[in-house]
Amino acid sequence: MNLASRLVDEADTGSVLTDRNTANLLRAVKPGRYTLVQAGSPELQGIGRIEAVELRRMPAQ
Numbered sequence: 582m583n584l585a586s587r588l589v590d591e592a593d594t595g596s597v598l599t600d601r602n603t604a605n606l607l608r609a610v611k612p613g614r615y616t617l618v619q620a621g622s623p624e625l626q627g628i629g630r631i632e633a634v635e636l637r638r639m640p641a642q
Contacts, residue, residue, distance in 0.1 A: 587625040588633065597636045604634040614639055 588598040599607070604617045620633040 584625070584628060584631070587628055591623050591625070591633065592635075598633050599636060601632040601634055604636065607636065 584600060588600070592598040598620055604615075607615055608617065616637040616639055618635040618637060620635040622630050622632055624630050
């Protein structure tokens, strides 16, 4: 199964979860655009335990 699909199943309504590696890439490509919040280490079926990160968009300045 796809990692993104599994994370959608884990996320609260209206939130976006990703893995730590993808979160770090987003931070590098779009610095200052997102706040990254630790979201635990869920056990994802067919994938295993990952370090989840919630992405929160920074307010426009």
